[in-house]
Amino acid sequence: LRVNQDEPMEDYPLKVEGGKEDDSRRFGMGQTTKDQMRTNVINEIISTERDYIKHLKDICEGYIKQCRKRADMFTEEQLKTIFGNIEDIYRCQKKFVKALEKKFNKDHPHLSEVGSCFLEYQTEFQIYSEYCNNHPNACMELSRLTKVNKYVYFFEACRLLQKMIDISLDGFLLTPVQKICKYPLQLAELLKYTNPQHRDFKDVEAALNAMKNVARLINERKRRLENIDKIAQWQSSIEDWEGEDVLVRSSELIYSGELAKISHPQAKSQQRMFFLFDHQL
Numbered sequence: 277l278r279v280n281q282d283e284p285m286e287d288y289p290l291k292v293e294g295g296k297e298d299d300s301r302r303f304g305m306g307q308t309t310k311d312q313m314r315t316n317v318i319n320e321i322i323s324t325e326r327d328y329i330k331h332l333k334d335i336c337e338g339y340i341k342q343c344r345k346r347a348d349m350f351t352e353e354q355l356k357t358i359f360g361n362i363e364d365i366y367r368c369q370k371k372f373v374k375a376l377e378k379k380f381n382k383d384h385p386h387l388s389e390v391g392s393c394f395l396e397y398q399t400e401f402q403i404y405s406e407y408c409n410n411h412p413n414a415c416m417e418l419s420r421l422t423k424v425n426k427y428v429y430f431f432e433a434c435r436l437l438q439k440m441i442d443i444s445l446d447g448f449l450l451t452p453v454q455k456i457c458k459y460p461l462q463l464a465e466l467l468k469y470t471n472p473q474h475r476d477f478k479d480v481e482a483a484l485n486a487m488k489n490v491a492r493l494i495n496e497r498k499r500r501l502e503n504i505d506k507i508a509q510w511q512s513s514i515e516d517w518e519g520e521d522v523l524v525r526s527s528e529l530i531y532s533g534e535l536a537k538i539s540h541p542q543a544k545s546q547q548r549m550f551f552l553f554d555h556q557l
Contacts, residue, residue: 338438391479
């Protein structure tokens with residue numbers, strides 16, 4: 277998961293100051309057109325959330341529930357590896373879509389004030405961090421299982437019984453990763469068509485920054501886990517390791533390179549490979 281948090285701010289509408297016209301008027305976009313564009317973005321947000329809820333429901337009820345009935349094929353640990361915390365995400369998203377629908381103005385969608393919903397759930401959305409970090413493990417476990425025909429047939433039967441579209445399970449499990457990446461893009465588009473005088477403007481602006489921060493946090497946690505994994509692999513490659521594990525105090529390799537070891541002034545220098553980790557000095 278890597279999200280570009282640095283969207284060009286020049287695309288966003290400018291606040292009206294000193295009687296100057298806003299972006300929509302300077303570029304020839306009338307208010308009616310801008311309201312229609314905002315309506316389109318709002319409708320897309322609501323529609324995609326409803327589709328996403330159905331998608332999560334299909335995974336939880338179509339796959340996980342069926343897998344739990346087959347203890348002869350799956351351990352609980354395997355299911356945790358394959359599906360991560362997607363059930364927690366499903367519960368969170370059900371509440372989120374209800375909050376969105378309460379703020380949705382059916383008669384005048386462009387007047388909907390949805391920014392506060394994203395602000396309210398920004399902390400809960402951090403549960404995506406665990407899911408995104410686990411996703412590579414899920415892919416590896418699925419790849420291992422689908423080399424055995426009975427698992428291929430079982431997963432296909434689950435899909436057909438739930439009447440899901442013709443996509444493999446690993447494709448379905450990628451959706452939450454894509455979803456958390458899409459929120460900043462949707463909010464940037466919404467902000468673009470929200471007038472500074474709109475009651476939702478400040479909340480949408482804050483929500484965009486909040487969701488960028490969520491994506492940034494997820495990326496940072498993923499980077500740390502990748503660093504920890506690299507350190508663990510590095511240490512396991514060294515024979516006859518002595519002392520405590522590097523990971524007891526460190527989580528990042530700061531620098532590595534060759535240094536010359538000199539025991540005393542007259543001694544011949546010896547080339548050594550040195551590694552500098554955080555919190556070791």
